[in-house]
Amino acid sequence: MVNPFEKRATEYLRDDEAFLAVVTPEPLATFFQKHAEQGKLYDRLTTIVGTPGSGKTTLARLFQYSTLRTLLRNGGQELYDDLIDTLATCGAIHEGIPAVIGGRVPLEAEYREFWEFPYPPELRSALMIALLQARTVLAWLRNVQTSGVPLANVEIVxxxxxxxxxxxxxxxxxxxxxxxxxxxxxAIYNISAALVPPDLSAIDNDGAAAAYRPFDVIEAFKVKDGDRILTLKPLAIFDDAHSLHPAQFSSFHRWLSRREMRVSRWVLTRLDALSPSDVLLEESEDPQSDDPGLKRSRETTTIWMQSGGDRANQRRAFRKMAKGMANRYLAQMEIFRRKGLKDLGNLLAVQVEHIGQSKQEKLIDQVDALQRRYNITADRRSLLEEEIAAALANSGEDSVEMRLAMLAILIHRYVNRVPQHGLFEDQGQDAEPSKPLLADDKVLEGAKVHLMHRQDRPYFYGMDLLCDAGSENAEQFLQLAARLVAQSETQVIRSKSPSLSAAKQHSLLRERATEMMREWDFPHHQQVRKLCDGIAAACIKKSLEGNAPLGGGANAFGILQEDFFGIPRTNPELARILKFGIAYNAFVLVPNHGTKKKIWVLIELGGAPLLHHRLTFKRGGFLERRTSDLVRILGEGSK
Known part of the structure; x- marks a missing residue:
């Protein structure tokens, strides 16, 4: 059987039963619920923006009538209860029956070709809009028929x-x-499929150019389903809008933004379709963000399926979603089901084997040399070792190498906190540091990163780390998880333990991340890679400083927000590079980050670059930089 982790749900699962078996409600609660409760999900144009694989299409499928009907038919099963409750909160289900009828129209087909026609812009737009409405009506009706309801039982209000x-x-x-x-x-297909577009005079006024505006007419659908007559809210879902020509997308967006439409309209798109200003700036910061006569904040809703806002809650929600999805996928694999293996997390060991004896001895020598170099007294070292022992007592991280790595960090911190003359006094004298030295979580995290780089100790292991490496993107999570699942499957076939050691996880994840970066082929991917490498090099240097000033280290550049918001205007080429880096998970943009009484925008490395460059997934550690530093990195090595 094909490893289901290697396929996206919308491609691999064709029938609603199989699809619903792997869907979790967390993304709905995270991204949709608030807007539904505010009444902004169905009464205006809603644009859902996300990176490839973020789950846009999967969420859209949940709002189709056939999916809702299948879900409710299986109601009462624990597997589906949370999903039903969340869809009810999002307004798709009311009192145990479907409340919406979603029709998904993918825009990857021939729509862009309309913009190549030798017709006036108004006619090109009219042809596209008429075809979109016709196909949406067909999608609605086909969806009802798929659920088993005959067409005779359907009418509109x-x-x-x-x-x-x-x-x-x-x-x-x-x-x-x-x-x-x-x-x-x-009629419209015959025009788009013609080798030579017909003359204007040849276009059929009763067909292609006719006044066909179902979105202006339809208020609701009435469906007789068994003994019940359901009144359903029509929902048009336009997927992959980034495939349209930019000018075409703008025309399409203006049409859907009209307030008098009763049909609910969702547009699903990648960040590719947006301007650099839309991606890099907050909406309120861009005076050009509104089309003439259109106030986006009042007349449209934008749902960003990206990190931002309450990032801690989003990370927790994604972990929950990813774990649920992984376990449901694992249940589809017979080899694991036979052995009763239902939880991917149980296959990922979290205990790290000790480093080799020779490496341990080398580490001891390095710490002893550090003590001699800075004239650290035996008593002071004993105090630091006691502090470390107490901190590690119940952490599950206690080992000789961890104690030594933490001791090295605390010695460097001690040196920075005592008067300089105290370092050259007799060994019997011991200066007190200006601040207490604590072996806290930051010291522990710094020690882990130092050991990873200097002693090859595994760092990337465990289910939470795997989830975080997904950068809150379902497809990226599955790509990384697939490599671990395949290795575990191989071990089972060879009659070995299915559990993967921390070292094996670390190696496989880094290997897959490097492959993913090598496979980048999106616009400006070479410049994005260069920028990733430059940011990572500076972060590694900071992370490996002896006193671990940022704990686990840095994984981002921080630029003052007022300077960053000027990039689309002052450096449009850099803005485009950042846009595509964000659009394809190389970077995560974090605006409004307050530190040192200043507001920063963080350009945080995504999961694959962090794995490849061996940097921490702990958030918040950043290096203060200017826009000119980004330009300098991109210019290095170029002529």
């Missing part, structure tokens, strides 16, 4: 005073709607 427009879309019956939508689709 039309808006008042739309008699002429109602006739133009085929009337109120499901069959009439279907027939008219097919006519419009065929």
């Amino acid at each position: 039309a808006r008042p005073d739309t008699d002429a427009a109602l006739t133009a879309i085929g009337g109120v019956s499901g069959q009439g709607l279907l027939t008219r939508a097919r006519e419009i689709e065929l």
